Amino acid sequence: MxxxxxxxxxxxxxxxxxxxxxxxxxxxxxxxxxxxxxxxxxxxxxxGIVDAHGDGFERHLAPRRGAMKDIGEGLIAAEAELAANGVTTAVLAQFYSWEGGMRGPDFAQRVMEGLGRICGEVVTDLRAQLRFELSMVDDYDTVAAFIAAHEIGYVVFNDHLPHEALAAGKRPPRLTGQALRIGRNPEKHLAAMQALHAGMHRVPAALAHLTADLARAGVRMGSHDDRTEAGRAEWQRLGATIAEFPETIEAAEAARAGGDSIVMGAPNVVRGGSHNGNASAPDMAAMGLIDALASDYHYPSLRRAAFLLADAGIHDLAGAWHLVSKGPAQVLGLADRGxxxxxxxxxxxxxxxxxxxxxxxxxxxxxxxxxxxxxxxxxx
Structure with a gap:
């Protein structure tokens, strides 16, 4: 009511x-x-806060190793956390990745089914984003059907393969632990990664076809962790006009020059900079290079980041709050809120x-x- x-x-x-x-x-x-x-x-x-990208819901789906049997109950718990942090619209960023476990295709299917079941039971507007690993060329047709079946309106492309190590014939760091965590034989996990790396030459043509189909269907698309001007320009050419968490000022400036939307993580602001040495979100905010702040992995950071930017004089309160409300609403094409x-x-x-x-x-x-x-x- x-x-x-x-x-x-x-x-x-x-x-x-x-x-x-x-x-x-x-x-x-x-x-x-x-x-x-x-x-x-x-x-x-x-x-109300609009969260354009968050994966903090994962801890409610797997409070300990291994996912909950009832994904819907986990999502309801996540919604309670979102509401307690002032979030009224939340984009749940779910992987569709070769990495397996909670990032694998089977788990993505469970999450989308669970989200479909509980959406009418919660007050917060919960939406899905699919984070697709672009190296999975053999899955492109399947993932296109998956996106259509679950009416996913926002897709972001990732590439988490350790290409440098694979190209050098080296064993990627943390491979054994990663494989055992998802219940996969480490050697088979390595072989799968090597096969994907060897097939990267097939990606450009397949990606152009997939992005064209998604654009015709009205799906918003973005890239993740851009590092170069050329890389951002290529994503823009493909219709992926949202730059999520660009790792360098160069990539962010290229996005701004091209009229693309820039999303950065609120935890980056709260920490005073990136935890892994990438571009500083407070610096980018001061340069006018952020359209929206997202929770990333920590929902309370959205509110805290806005107040920190206002307290530091980088923006007035209205401008700072815009980055967690109207800004992300505009990135998502939601004209009725913010x-x-x-x-x-x-x-x-x-x-x-x-x-x-x-x-x-x-x-x-x-x-x-x-x-x-x-x-x-x-x-x-």
Missing amino acids: TLSLRFINAEVLHPGGLSAAPLSIADGVIAPDGGRAVDLSGYTILP DLAPGQRADLVVIDSRTRRVAATLAGGRISHAAGDVAERFFG
Whole structure:
């Protein structure tokens, strides 16, 4: 059931900054007027967070080694964590990879089936992204059918093969541990990697065909971990106009020059830089090279990153929050959310103005999370 409410005495974040004017919701959207008044003095209302790429849900599907039998229950638990962190729209980034285990095709099938079963039971808008390993040329037709069958609207291309080691005839680092973790014989795992590496000459033609088909179907496409201007230009030529986590400023500047969208990880901001020496997200934000921040592997980082950028003076609060709300909504082509303008979806997060902790989250005018004093004000 959607709510009809008028929030009063809160600070409300709009693109122009904070306002003390009341905010109303009705019929699942931001309304010119609302019903019952709810006093939110001491709190700030901000647009709901849109997470364009996150794989933090995986820990709910496999809390210990080995996946849960009921994937749907794990996804429901993940949705609760998302809501508790102010996320109202979440893109779940699922691998389809030669790496096997939770990244393998069979597990991807289970996740998509589970997501299909529980989507109507949760409040948060859960969406799927498929992270496809481009070296899997023999799977291209199968993955195209998989994307269509599950109506996946966002595909990102990865290449996690250790090409340098394989080209030198070396045993890639951590191979044995990786193989044993997914229950595969290490020698067979190595042989599979070598075969994929040897077939890379087949990738360009197959990839051009696949991306053309996906573009005709209206699927959004992106690349992952771009390093060079030439590499980003090639992805743009193929229609993959979203650059996820570019590893260098060169690649990010190429994306910006080409009009592509740039997504960076919020944990990179919270840490003050990349954990593995890649481009610094705070530096990129200061250079205007980020369109959206994504949770990557840590949902709480989205809210924290926005406040950190505002506190550092890199953006004002409206500009910083844009990177976790309207910015990612635009990257995903979701014009109905990301700000608190009349007629937009009633997606909002209520933050304690003093502690900056999430007190309540509403998605489409429905409560997905409420705790403490705010819960009493909502229901009291």
